[in-house]
Amino acid sequence: MAEARRSVKARRWAALAAGRLRRSAALLAASIAALLALHLASGGSARALAAAVAAVLLVALVSSGRRAPPPPAEPAQPLRGDTGGLTVENLAAAVADPLILGDARGAVLIANRAAVAAFGEMRPGLSLLLKFRAPEMQLLLETMISPKPEPASIDYVDRLPFERVFRVNAQPVGHATGMFVLLFKDQSEARRIERMRADFIANASHELRTPLAAISGFVETLRGPARNDAAARDRFLQIMQDQTARMARLIEDLLSLSRLEMKAPALAGKTVELSAVVDSVVETLRTLALDSGVEIDNLFGAAPIEIAGDRDELFQIFQNLVENACKYGRSGGRVQISRVIGAGRNEIGVEIRDFGPGIAAEHIPRITERFYRIDVESSRLQKGTGLGLSIVKHIVSRHKGRLAIASELGKGAAFTVYLPTS
Amino acid sequence: MTIMPSHHIVSSYDDELKYLTRKIAAMGGHAERMVDQAVTAMVHGDAELARQIVSDDLFLDEAQRAIDERTISIIARRQPLASDLREVIGAIRIAADLERVGDLGKNVAKRAITIRHGMDPTSPFRGLRALADLALTQLKEVLDVYASRNVERLSETRDRDEQIDAMFTSVFRELLTYMMEDPRNIAPCTHLLFCAKNIERIGDHATNIAEAIFYIVTGEQLPPNRPKVDVSTEIGSAPGNL
Known part of the structure; x- marks a missing residue:
């Protein structure tokens, strides 16, 4: 253990030294060249030259890494791809749909404002697995925090306190960061319209079925027990006529409603x-x-x-x-x-x-x-x-x-x- | 050298506790879904969906058993103390309540298979749906608090219990009226009455869970102020008392 620590230390020193030498490479080259020139001109001993070069190198090494402040940045056009210190929060806040960034443990890192508005309290650290308990969301989140997350999307229905339907897209982000993004697309409106249509058909059929049931009941009675009862027959036929009239009225109303819906208002000029x-x-x-x-x-x-x-x-x-x-x-x-x-x-x-x-x-x-x-x-x-x-x-x-x-x-x-x- | 393994133990202990909370969340999600779908199956007379729900109940039974085993093993091996102990004991209690919620949902689903509604399909079912929405909202809120540990919100959910009781009383009256109007309604209405009672019980289980969560987080019991608004026990005892 101690040995390993020493070797790590040595490696770190070597890296530091190399870095410093590289930074002052031009300066070093110039000074060593000057020493060589002096040496040639004066005809001094080789040992003196070696000592002088070593001294220059040592100075370069020991001198602190501090550098002159960089020249003031020119007010040039921003580079392409320069995001100017944009943070993930800024990005998330710019998304209009609920967006949640989760970490490898399935806890919230960032939830944008739309997510808080849609799902309530979403402070960082909240476990998404505890918050989204619907079985299909549990499956999705488990995939995302597994060692091999795959992009996936599901439909998530939150029926209470009022019905909302979301298309949830889950996507791992970065390279092996363990982080993932959940993006919720609200599709409640489409679902609501579909529901209204289904309700309407159910209601309309129910309205039609009621008179129909009455008619078929009377037909049965007329063929059976009331076969020879003239007074009852008259009364029943009257009721049946009323019921068929009611069905006719209903169908007429339904048709006129559907006509009104189909036909674009063409009132211009009239x-x-x-x-x-x-x-x-x-x-x-x-x-x-x-x-x-x-x-x-x-x-x-x-x-x-x-x-x-x-x-x-x-x-x-x-x-x-x-x-x-x-x-x-x-x-x-x-x-x-x-x-x-x-x-x-x-x-x-x-x-x-x-x-x-x-x-x-x-x-x-x-x-x-x-x-x-x-x-x-x-x-x-x-x-x-x-x-x-x-x-x-x-x-x-x-x-x-x-x-x-x-x-x-x-x-x-x-x-x-x-x-x-x- | 000596510190490393000890840290390892704590982290796996943490993992074990985390396993419990996650399992409870999964159970909660399943229970919520089962009850919701059971009521949907009832309202739409969807026997296929109802059968599906009955078989789904297996998940909750197994999850509860898994939680029981895991908690016993945690207690035996880790001897948890203070908040850890409350977390473990709370998990046992909540899992038991959620399993019961699933059973009640399953019972509603079974009745949805049996019931043949030749009745006006909207009216009594609408009351049942409203009752279920109240109970499920309460359950959802309570389980959300289990996730956020923000126990201040629990007092709101207790108020909801009163609404559920009041709604149950109203559904009870309505069903009684239908039965008096037409004896043919007695069979379906009796089933619906049991369904309404089951759903009302789900609200009670949600209250139990709320109490367990309050205990886990604070170490104290919720103050026992539980007014009863369910006056259905008094309805119909005297003629004209409807």
């Missing part, structure tokens, strides 16, 4: 006279209103107002809203349509107000969702499809307008469609 649309809606629904014992009070007025829009679509908005008001606000006995002038803006509002039971505050933000129903039973009784208000909202936003809903329990509800005037 104008509509709004009071005429309101008038024709009121005319169309007069019978329905009479049947439900509701009086439609049209206070919109005949003053013509031109707006950019599609007549059929606007007709559908007001038809749906007035129909809803007649159905759900029938206990109020009256539906009132009036004109609202938007405050200080170039827009016109059409307010459809009923005096029925009103809508509880917690439902108001959600009633334009597809198939959202406050009360499933009463909606079915009213032949609702659960899509009416979604369609209204869709058309209104296509017309760059907005839908305002105001209601209080027991005091009726007011749906106001604001549309921009040209």
